[in-house]
Amino acid sequence: MKAATANESALIARILGGETGLFHELIRPYEKLVYVTIFAIVKNEADAEDGAQETMINAFRHLSSFRGEAKFSTWLVTIAMNEARKRLRKAKVSAENSLEQREEEAAGDFTPAVLTDWREVPLAALERKELRAKLREAVGALPEKYREVFVLRDIEELNQEETASALGINVTLVKVRLHRARMMLQKLLVPYLKSQAPARPGVLRRWFS
Amino acid sequence: MKLECKHVWEHISGYLDQQLDSELLAAIEKHLETCEVCSAILDSTRNILVLTADDRTYELPLGYSERLHARLARLISQGGETG
Numbered sequence: 001m002k003a004a005t006a007n008e009s010a011l012i013a014r015i016l017g018g019e020t021g022l023f024h025e026l027i028r029p030y031e032k033l034v035y036v037t038i039f040a041i042v043k044n045e046a047d048a049e050d051g052a053q054e055t056m057i058n059a060f061r062h063l064s065s066f067r068g069e070a071k072f073s074t075w076l077v078t079i080a081m082n083e084a085r086k087r088l089r090k091a092k093v094s095a096e097n098s099l100e101q102r103e104e105e106a107a108g109d110f111t112p113a114v115l116t117d118w119r120e121v122p123l124a125a126l127e128r129k130e131l132r133a134k135l136r137e138a139v140g141a142l143p144e145k146y147r148e149v150f151v152l153r154d155i156e157e158l159n160q161e162e163t164a165s166a167l168g169i170n171v172t173l174v175k176v177r178l179h180r181a182r183m184m185l186q187k188l189l190v191p192y193l194k195s196q197a198p199a200r201p202g203v204l205r206r207w208f209s
Numbered sequence: 210m211k212l213e214c215k216h217v218w219e220h221i222s223g224y225l226d227q228q229l230d231s232e233l234l235a236a237i238e239k240h241l242e243t244c245e246v247c248s249a250i251l252d253s254t255r256n257i258l259v260l261t262a263d264d265r266t267y268e269l270p271l272g273y274s275e276r277l278h279a280r281l282a283r284l285i286s287q288g289g290e291t292g
Contacts (some may be wrong), residue, residue, distance in 0.1 A: 020285045024278055031274055036267040045270050052273075053280050060284065063291040112218055112250045132266045135257065154261045179222035186254045193253055 008072050016064055023060050030073055033156055034080045040151040041084035042091065043140040051087050055080045070165065077156065078166045081148065088144070110180040113190040131192055138188040146181035153178050212240045217247045221254055 011026045027034075034055050039048035058079050059066075066075050139147060139155075152163040153174070164171045217240050223229050224237055241248050260266060 016291055053277055114246055154258055182222050185257055
């Protein structure tokens with residue numbers, strides 16, 4: 001794990017030394033990171049914004065407990081993730097709880113959806129607003145433990161070790177959950193991906209139509 | 210090493226993250242050369258990840274940054290202490 005950058009370490013030292021106004025500068029690069037992390041978990045803009053503010057306030061209040069062994073961004077994400085979990089617990093109705101419980105216990109089917117007629121290039125897919133909305137929806141539909149790993153690895157692009165440390169789980173579990181999250185998303189999103197490309201006649205198609 | 214499709218599927222994530230050992234990687238690439246099903250699954254998964262990492266997929270609400278810094282400024286001006 002990379003340590004905080006020299007510039008950040010210097011800023012943190014000055015803030016702790018009393019130049020508290022510099023905190024604005026310290027967190028500016030991570031505003032989006034914190035918001036998106038919480039939003040992807042709580043799935044509600046207002047709650048995510050409030051949670052992001054609380055995260056930054058907590059970071060300010062506890063800045064001296066940041067030791068600098070981890071990256072500052074990872075430390076912030078850990079606080080953000082705790083904030084998101086807290087909000088999710090509060091918002092969760094008992095019905096959802098029991099659903100989550102069942103998902104937790106189910107062995108689950110994590111095989112991808114089979115498709116043979118889709119070759120959309122990423123660039124074209126990126127231009128599609130509704131596909132981005134579907135993706136956010138699908139991420140929101142993942143069971144929490146998979147969603148958390150997916151958010152940190154594939155949205156925030158933290159590495160495996162940082163993700164493991166932010167979630168308090170081991171690297172093997174990060175890999176397993178990430179794989180399952182990706183396969184579930186592939187399955188959820190294939191209908192929207194597929195519909196964008198005309199079906200190509202192909203030998204394999206008849207086996208899967 | 211000869212692989213069946215379902216074995217390839219188990220390693221899609223590791224493949225995309227370039228975490229497979231060379232023997233397994235070679236076997237998967239050989240399989241992908243001839244298997245349209247697995248190639249499409251791999252492509253679609255990869256594209257979902259590209260889309261996920263795109264800045265436009267998750268956007269900030271308008272005025273978010275201003276509100277955040279205003280709240281922090283209030284905290285700091287009230288003599289908020291780091292501890």
